[in-house]
Amino acid sequence: MTEGSNESLYQEIILDHYRNPHHKGLRDPFDIEVHHVNPTCGDEVTVRVKVVDGQVQDVSYDGQGCSISQASTSVMTDLVIGRKIDDAMEKAEAFLTLMQSRGTLEPDEDVLEDGIAFAGVSRYPARVKCALLGWMAWKDATAQAVAHTAEEAS
Amino acid sequence: MTSTLPDLTATPYDVEGVRRDFAILSREVNGRPLVYLDNASSTHKPRQVLDAERAFLEQHYSNVHRGVHTLSQEATDGYEQARTTVASFIGARHDDVVFTKNVTEAINLVAYSMGNAPAGSQFHLGAGDEICVTEMEHHSNLVPWQLLAQRTGATLRWLPLTDEGRLDLTELDAVVNERTKILAFTHQSNLLGTINPVDVLVRRAHAVGALVLLDAAQSVPHFPVDVTALGVDFLAFTGHKLVGPTGVGVLWGRGELLAEMPPFMGGGSMIEVVEMASSTYAPPPERFEAGTPVISQAIGLAAACDYLSAVGLDKIAAHEAALTARLLDGLRRIDGVRVIGPDTTEMRGSAVSFVIDGVHPHDVGQTLDEVGVAVRVGHHCAAPVCRRYAVPATARASSYLYNTPSEIDALLEGIEHVKRFWGAA
Numbered sequence: 001m002t003e004g005s006n007e008s009l010y011q012e013i014i015l016d017h018y019r020n021p022h023h024k025g026l027r028d029p030f031d032i033e034v035h036h037v038n039p040t041c042g043d044e045v046t047v048r049v050k051v052v053d054g055q056v057q058d059v060s061y062d063g064q065g066c067s068i069s070q071a072s073t074s075v076m077t078d079l080v081i082g083r084k085i086d087d088a089m090e091k092a093e094a095f096l097t098l099m100q101s102r103g104t105l106e107p108d109e110d111v112l113e114d115g116i117a118f119a120g121v122s123r124y125p126a127r128v129k130c131a132l133l134g135w136m137a138w139k140d141a142t143a144q145a146v147a148h149t150a151e152e153a154s
Numbered sequence: 155m156t157s158t159l160p161d162l163t164a165t166p167y168d169v170e171g172v173r174r175d176f177a178i179l180s181r182e183v184n185g186r187p188l189v190y191l192d193n194a195s196s197t198h199k200p201r202q203v204l205d206a207e208r209a210f211l212e213q214h215y216s217n218v219h220r221g222v223h224t225l226s227q228e229a230t231d232g233y234e235q236a237r238t239t240v241a242s243f244i245g246a247r248h249d250d251v252v253f254t255k256n257v258t259e260a261i262n263l264v265a266y267s268m269g270n271a272p273a274g275s276q277f278h279l280g281a282g283d284e285i286c287v288t289e290m291e292h293h294s295n296l297v298p299w300q301l302l303a304q305r306t307g308a309t310l311r312w313l314p315l316t317d318e319g320r321l322d323l324t325e326l327d328a329v330v331n332e333r334t335k336i337l338a339f340t341h342q343s344n345l346l347g348t349i350n351p352v353d354v355l356v357r358r359a360h361a362v363g364a365l366v367l368l369d370a371a372q373s374v375p376h377f378p379v380d381v382t383a384l385g386v387d388f389l390a391f392t393g394h395k396l397v398g399p400t401g402v403g404v405l406w407g408r409g410e411l412l413a414e415m416p417p418f419m420g421g422g423s424m425i426e427v428v429e430m431a432s433s434t435y436a437p438p439p440e441r442f443e444a445g446t447p448v449i450s451q452a453i454g455l456a457a458a459c460d461y462l463s464a465v466g467l468d469k470i471a472a473h474e475a476a477l478t479a480r481l482l483d484g485l486r487r488i489d490g491v492r493v494i495g496p497d498t499t500e501m502r503g504s505a506v507s508f509v510i511d512g513v514h515p516h517d518v519g520q521t522l523d524e525v526g527v528a529v530r531v532g533h534h535c536a537a538p539v540c541r542r543y544a545v546p547a548t549a550r551a552s553s554y555l556y557n558t559p560s561e562i563d564a565l566l567e568g569i570e571h572v573k574r575f576w577g578a579a
Contacts, residue, residue, distance in 0.1 A: 009520065010517075010520075010521075010575075040532060041515075041516055041531070041532045041533070041546075041547055042532065042533045042537065042540060042546040042547045043516075043546065044546075064546050065514060065516075065546070066514035066515075066516035066517050067514060067516075067517050068516070068517075124520070127516070127520070130516065
């Protein structure tokens with residue numbers, strides 16, 4: 001068996017994040033907690049978000065799922081924590097665009113950093129949802145947190 | 155190989171001859187010969203099925219039950235002959251077989267008909283009545299009953315599972331009781347592979363006056379099933395899991411029950427007299443086949459039944475049992491692999507779910523695909539079963555009449571490859 005044949009999907013960066021996930025474990029303080037599932041495969045993730053002054057102060061998460069969903073969530077936290085919400089949302093859009101590209105897009109490493117390792121996933125439509133699970137949960141939680149803080153301020 | 159295996163030398167089974175009828179089995183996937191072990195999900199079609207559908211479409215096709223011209227008559231004859239063939243395949247009468255879209259529609263047909271039944275009808279449900287299922291049901295035999303309970307105020311109950319993947323019948327008499335209107339359960343679990351003791355459940359249900367619906371999606375394709383011998387009241391199966399086309403399924407019901415059951419869908423073909431304000435309905439099976447039915451697919455389904463009959467359901471069952479024993483035996487020898495479901499061939503079919511310690515089932519399936527092995531991963535539309543055994547999902551290998559011992563070995567080698575790639579155990 002050739003161990004290299006999986007390279008297009010299972011990049012070493014993905015395997016690293018899967019085995020040693022960043023920012024994993026639910027933490028306080030947080031504004032909003034959301035729970036997202038992928039109904040087709042049973043993957044699930046709980047994401048907590050803390051926003052302060054238009055900035056993503058912290059994102060923590062817990063979940064279970066395949067290597068793609070877990071690694072992608074780990075990469076997501078690296079990309080959004082400490083960033084202005086608008087900048088972080090732009091990264092989410094860039095990642096979404098990459099995932100919808102069916103392998104036709106050359107990802108921008110300056111924008112997506114380790115996220116470029118998921119370019120190959122876009123060629124596997126059944127796995128795109130796995131890669132987006134954590135990102136979608138984060139976007140949902142962040143949108144709610146922004147609305148929540150706006151409400152409190154008013 | 156152990157002595158419990160069927161003696162295939164006594165009844166030679168020509169698996170290579172069977173394989174030649176399925177063109178797709180000779181293709182490659184990712185540079186490897188395709189090893190198709192996703193048969194519990196859907197099966198491939200032999201050229202006899204494709205030829206039958208094509209010949210019908212090229213020579214006889216027209217709408218059915220609607221005309222006097224020659225093609226209309228030939229198409230109607232072909233469609234009704236298909237019904238006869240399918241009926242005899244399960245030991246049933248022609249008029250008691252309703253063509254549906256799939257098992258899901260067949261079960262919904264019964265559930266919605268019951269929901270439409272007026273007070274006083276034996277099909278009527280209300281508050282205080284109970285519907286009983288089991289914890290191992292496919293969503294198609296669970297959600298329709300949840301919806302029926304919500305619509306009628308009836309209570310949904312279920313039989314739990316043992317740690318070994320069997321129905322826990324210790325509370326059977328309490329769960330199936332005088333309030334139970336219908337007991338719906340699967341003949342063979344699509345996730346666990348468990349074959350259920352139909353006789354025990356039918357005896358209890360009928361003792362308390364409950365109807366019995368059997369989900370036979372995973373049994374009719376794999377071993378001889380006779381509706382009279384089973385003693386159930388309704389039975390549902392689908393074409394695409396028994397080397398037939400997609401888009402056609404079957405609901406069989408006892409004639410006297412179908413005759414009393416109100417319609418599920420209204421439309422053309424299911425009527426007798428139509429006035430502006432109301433209508434009367436055709437007798438079964440037409441009453442339950444509103445609209446233009448699945449015509450050429452029914453022809454294909456009949457050809458699939460003929461194909462399986464020619465090969466021999468007994469031989470297919472023995473062949474599968476040998477493959478299942480080989481797989482269970484092989485899995486037992488691999489560290490870090492756990493079978494979810496019965497781990498012997500006793501009262502179990504060929505669907506074998508397993509998990510590999512430290513590797514998510516999605517990654518198992520993807521890595522097996524890289525070496526040409528097709529298995530299903532996920533919750534297999536039976537999420538409560540995964541929850542019961544505390545796994546998020548499983549990988550499932552399911553063999554059929556065209557699989558070979560060397561394909562089982564390819565899967566087992568593939569699992570070793572998965573473990574190496576993921577550094578598990």
